[in-house]
Amino acid sequence: MFAIVGYVNTLIEIYTYMLIAYVLLSWLPSAKESFIGEILGKLCEPYLSIFRRFIPPIAGVIDISPIVALIALRFVGQGIAAVLLFFIK
Template sequence: MNIYGLIDTLAQIYFYMIFGYVLLSWFPNARESFIGELLAKLVEPYLSAFRRFIPPIGPLDISPIVAMGVFWLVVAGLKVVVGYIVGIF
């Protein structure tokens, strides 16, 4: 596996961790489980940066949607930079 594939794989894993953490919010007491607490330790620092600037709209918190979009933009930019450094592009 090359560095480009490694970045893509790690980004997908973290994206699914964010997605899973958001899904856990739909189930009562799911975030208090072992998996919920583990995901909270890994994902909440990233999401909290967006929650500071994007307030909830009633009961709907759209900050994870924005956070996932920004995450993929950063990953795409990182892949381009690494591609230029390694010589893929």
């Protein structure tokens, strides 16, 4: 049963790295249209769009929604792990 918590933590960590890669690719316009950029866009953009609806860019340029999304992802991952560990014991 502890393996399930490990799998959940691993999936959260993989998605975190995918979000970071997607944000870094957004700095390079040509990289976002690449094959990997399109796949990451399809996987990350639905999650990021939730936060972009509520958090406007600072000065119209700096988008801090990915930072808030990463923090929220960490909290949700820790919450899921805590709930799973509660039911295991």
